[in-house]
Amino acid sequence: QVQLQESGPGLVKPSQTLSLTCTVSGGSISSGSYWSWIRQPAGKGLEWIGRIYSSGATNYSPSLKSRVTISVDTSKNQFSLQLTSVTAADTAVYYCAREAYGGYHYWGQGTLVTVSS
Amino acid sequence: SYELTQPPSVSVSPGQTASITCSGDKLGNKYACWYQQKPGQSPVLVIYQNTKRPSGIPERFSGSNSGNTATLTISGTQAVDEADFYCQAWDSTTAVFGGGTKLTVL
Numbered sequence: 308q309v310q311l312q313e314s315g316p317g318l319v320k321p322s323q324t325l326s327l328t329c330t331v332s333g334g335s336i337s338s339g340s341y342w343s344w345i346r347q348p349a350g351k352g353l354e355w356i357g358r359i360y361s362s363g364a365t366n367y368s369p370s371l372k373s374r375v376t377i378s379v380d381t382s383k384n385q386f387s388l389q390l391t392s393v394t395a396a397d398t399a400v401y402y403c404a405r406e407a408y409g410g411y412h413y414w415g416q417g418t419l420v421t422v423s424s
Numbered sequence: 425s426y427e428l429t430q431p432p433s434v435s436v437s438p439g440q441t442a443s444i445t446c447s448g449d450k451l452g453n454k455y456a457c458w459y460q461q462k463p464g465q466s467p468v469l470v471i472y473q474n475t476k477r478p479s480g481i482p483e484r485f486s487g488s489n490s491g492n493t494a495t496l497t498i499s500g501t502q503a504v505d506e507a508d509f510y511c512q513a514w515d516s517t518t519a520v521f522g523g524g525t526k527l528t529v530l
Contacts, residue, residue, distance in 0.1 A: 352510065352521060352522070352523045352524040353459075353512075353521040353524070354521065355521060366517040369425060370425075402466060408476075409457060409472060409473060410469050411459070411467070411512075412469050412478060414468075416466055417466055
């Protein structure tokens with residue numbers, strides 16, 4: 308059973324860079340799947356941020372593309388998110404997830420990131 | 425950009441059938457997925473590739489997709505099914521989520 312766990316700072320200052328890591332257990336990140344980041348502001352819907360294939364190929368949300376980088380570290384079985392120039396609008400629960408057959412079958416528990424000075 | 429539209433809320437009586445719709449341009453030409461999310465929990469995939477149920481999802485959950493509308497149907501709705509539901513599809517290499525529907529079982 309694949310498990311995903313997000314980690315990273317829960318508080319980021321405005322204009323700084325948000326950095327999160329997702330650690331995958333119970334399976335190899337090199338298995339040929341897509342690995343994604345998805346976020347959800349409090350009381351609102353899900354927003355797709357982007358994804359990375361095990362080879363390192365990436366796709367990003369057009370609305371966030373200029374600020375997002377997703378990378379993978381196969382030696383640590385992890386993938387990471389960096390979001391630059393954050394504002395209060397980036398405050399959300401951030402989820403990492405594994406995609407298969409077009410859907411997200413596995414999700415992390417989510418981590419709350421608050422942007423505030 | 426591609427958009428998926430869901431009704432904000434749907435109400436159903438216990439034991440009855442609930443239908444939640446998701447509309448998008450030529451959505452029937454794409455695969456649709458559905459997620460259930462209960463308060464404080466991560467989303468759970470209940471339908472993928474329009475009609476398939478992941479292991480462990482009850483048979484009362486079913487899906488369809490044609491024309492511009494995908495539909496999640498819950499037959500014999502139970503109180504435990506009360507949750508937010510989100511549809512999702514792919515616009516080329518970008519995932520798109522609907523705005524979500526709150527299902528109330530009363």
